Amino acid sequence: MATSTIRWLRRYLVISLCCLLLAIGCGSNNSGTGGTGDTGGTKTLTVGTEPAFAPFEFKGTNGELQGFSIDLMNAIAKSAGFTVNFQSLPFDGLIPALQGKTIDAAISSMTITKERSQTVDFSRPYFKAGLAIAVRSDNQDITNFVSLENKRIAVQIGTTGAEEAKKVAGAKISSFDSAPLALQELKNGNVDAVINDAPVTLYAIKNANLSGIKVVGQLLTEEFYGIATAKNSPNLALINQGIETILGDNTYAQIYKKWFNAEPPKLPEKSPFAN
Incomplete structure (x- = not known):
């Protein structure tokens, strides 16, 4: 094989290898942590x-x-x-x-x-936001935080409403995966009250077929x-x-x-x- 041909092949291989390495390097930069x-x-x-x-x-x-x-x-x-x-x-x-x-x-x-x-x-x-107490519309006993004592309270797991409910003396607390589920439990008469974020509770009462529920008292917290x-x-x-x-x-x-x-x-x- 002629010397000039060998030199050309070497040059081609070097250029091809560089292009391949460059492509691999660029592709590896697209991923990130988390x-x-x-x-x-x-x-x-x-x-x-x-x-x-x-x-x-x-x-x-x-x-x-x-x-x-x-x-x-x-x-x-x-x-x-x-x-x-x-x-x-x-x-x-x-x-x-x-x-x-x-x-x-x-x-x-x-x-x-x-x-x-x-x-x-x-x-x-x-x-x-802030936490509010929700009860059934015909409930006249629960009007504020103190009147929740010894009552059945529904909350959403992992929320500040769940933490607030723990402060109620003698309360029996039931935890649910979502606020609508807790409010549905209230509507069904299985609990006496729900402690939950006020905007969410008011929205659910208005839009989620949860008539027969009302919010009572003042907001429990400022959050x-x-x-x-x-x-x-x-x-x-x-x-x-x-x-x-x-x-x-x-x-x-x-x-x-x-x-x-x-x-x-x-x-x-x-x-x-x-x-």
Whole structure:
């Protein structure tokens, strides 16, 4: 074989090998930790939610995720320049999933508490809420927190409502996987009251065929919902950036009015338990 031909073949093989290595290197950069990846240059966050808490997170008749929190997360992503991959999980599985880094964030009407803030980091608050007591419309005995003593109380597992119910002396507490199930138990007469987030309870009474139920007394607590991330997650700053933007450009107010037909209250600028 001629010397010039050998040189040409060597050169061809070297160039081909370099192209192959370059292609392999580029392909390996598309994956990320905890479900985070890049699609066409845009960062994608896997966000956990439990779609059983209307009007915040729920599935519509077509199976699509809907609700205030879903609209809000999509708006945050749009303003901060990332995309969202929602993943449905049980509420009490969200924090373990964050700790295990199988999801990047969680938005599921999660109240910012001191205990939760020891295991996850929260965004600045995105919703002001509080716990309310629901009873059957013909109930005249339960009018406030004190009158819950020795009563049968239904709650959603893993929520602040469940924690509040533990403070009631002599109460018999029944836990359910979702707020609608707890409220249905009340409607069926199997419990005397439900302690749950006020906006969810009022929405369910109005829209989920739960007539015959009323809310009594004053709100038991003042709470704020936050978007949770793993401790020291680099995604927290990105999420806070998005929240700040939509609060400032009226997008937040538009979403709030869509779901609650009211002007939104003023929100704190940071989590009450932020470092």
